[in-house]
Amino acid sequence: MxxxxxxxxxxxxxxxxxxxxxxxxxxxxxxxxxxxxxxxxxxxxxxxxxxxxxxxxxxxxxHERKNHILRQSVKKTGHSHVLAANIDLAVLVVTMILPRTSSGFIDRFLVTAEAYDIPQALIFNKQDLLDEESAALQSQLLDVYEKTGIRCLKISAIADDIREVHNLLAGKTSLIAGHSGVGKSTLLNKLSPDIQQSTGELSGFSEKGTHTTTFAEMFTLDNTTFVIDTPGIKEWGLMNISSEELSDHFPEMRALRAECKFGYRCLHANEPHCAVKHAVEKGEVAVSRYVNYLSMLSGEDNRK
Ligand SMILES: Nc1nc2c(ncn2[C@@H]2O[C@H](COP(=O)(O)OP(=O)(O)O)[C@@H](O)[C@H]2O)c(=O)[nH]1
Ligand SMILES: [Mg+2]
Ligand SMILES: [Zn+2]
Missing domain, CATH: 2.40.50.140 (Nucleic acid-binding proteins)
Known part of the structure; x- marks a missing residue:
């Protein structure tokens, strides 16, 4: 069986x-x-x-896995373990306010999922809290990610009907990630009456402030719909992605690579006649995506 x-x-x-x-x-x-x-x-x-x-x-x-995601050991001993397997969709819950999720964090998540061969979606939560500034920021991001082909939803987990989220997840095994405080537990609780996660607290830390051991955990919405909660997603690192390979995990850059003078050796940084840089200048590749790419390329982003 x-x-x-x-x-x-x-x-x-x-x-x-x-x-x-x-x-x-x-x-x-x-x-x-x-x-x-x-x-x-x-x-x-x-x-x-x-x-x-x-x-x-x-x-x-x-059974053989269709994919898996790894988690680096907290102690950086070089060991890693499989956090979860057979994921159909990687969902990042983001908020523009309380807390603000940076585009760098979003791109890092998307790139990692892309490297693991997992389709991605973004859920912009806390719509009820948006002020003018955070609404403007959100519409810029929505524009960038919808053009990149990423499924984006806008919700208020405390208020709205979340039928769209149900539709997004139906029949799949989805991984749910996001910074602490963005509303993951609130959303999970709303998705199923059987899920009762505590909300509104700093989770993942014991009272003494030390990191508790956190395992991935799967919840059932119905007999074919599963969601995986992954505490400590920060350690979902950009593992084993070489500099040459990195831009292949930005779909809009991957599509341009063949047009770069140095083709598969082009890092789209200082090389001449680079199709990616031209596309950024023409507004066809978003500046934020390119800046975040360069930051990952330089490794700065990796240490955060
Ligand atoms: N205003 C507002 N607050 C929300 C929303 N979703 C969650 N929250 C609140 O944000 C806080 C953190 O939520 P929680 O689900 O614990 O976040 P988690 O750390 O990602 O699991 C809680 O106080 C929630 O009530 C929302 O859509 N709007
Ligand atoms: Mg939580
Ligand atoms: Zn190039």
Whole structure:
């Protein structure tokens, strides 16, 4: 029998069966997944095969993944672990006010998702709080990202009907990310009466101010719609993206590369006859995207 892993405590896994039941499972012996070094490399979002469905299950195999996202070890020991697997959509919740999400943060998220081969969407929350300045900033960003082909929604998680969000997520496994305070938990709670996340507090930190261990966790909206909450998304780094490859994860720049004089070696920085730079001058590639690209290229952005 097949199921999808919803959460893991390290030795136990909660597995969602297609009929809506969730049962605790263990593994027996050593499970391996081709291409991964770890034994029992089970992550949230993994499809697994199960045996013995009385009160608990035994995971006997892990299905091949269509993608996975990694999280670097907090201690920068060079280790990383799979945070979640088989993601259909990466959703970033952003706000223009309280707190303000920078375009640099948005682009970093989009580039990383693109590098992992995961389609992206942006949810602009807290529409009810926009003043003139933050509304102007938002419309600039909407213009940039809609032109880039990113699905964008505007909502007030505390007030609006969120049918559009339901439609966006329906039938998919989506990862939900965003800075602390943008309204992720408020939105999740509104999406399903079964989800009861605490809101309005600094989460991810214990009372002593130390970082608590945070695992990805999956919630069910219906039997085919799943959302994954990923605490600590800041550590979702730009892993293993070379300088030459970086602009390939900006779709509007990728489309121009062949026209650069230095073709696949062009970093679109100081090279002559660069199609990307020309497009920026002509207003065809957004200045903010280009500036954020250069910042990622120089590595400045990586250390934040
Ligand atoms: N005004 C307003 N406040 C919101 C909205 N969505 C969430 N909030 C508030 O923002 C604060 C942080 O929300 P929370 O869901 O905990 O954010 P999270 O850290 O991303 O999970 C809470 O006090 C929410 O009530 C919104 O659309 N409008
Ligand atoms: Mg929260
Ligand atoms: Zn170029």
């Amino acid at each position: 097949k199921g999808i892993v919803m959460r893991s405590t390290g030795s136990w896994y909660d597995v969602h069966l297609g009929d809506g039941r969730v049962i605790p499972c263990r593994t027996r012996g050593k499970l391996r997944l081709e291409g991964y070094k770890e034994t029992n490399p089970i992550a949230v979002g993994d499809y697994v095969e199960l045996d013995d469905l009385q009160t608990e299950g035994i995971i006997t195999a892990i």
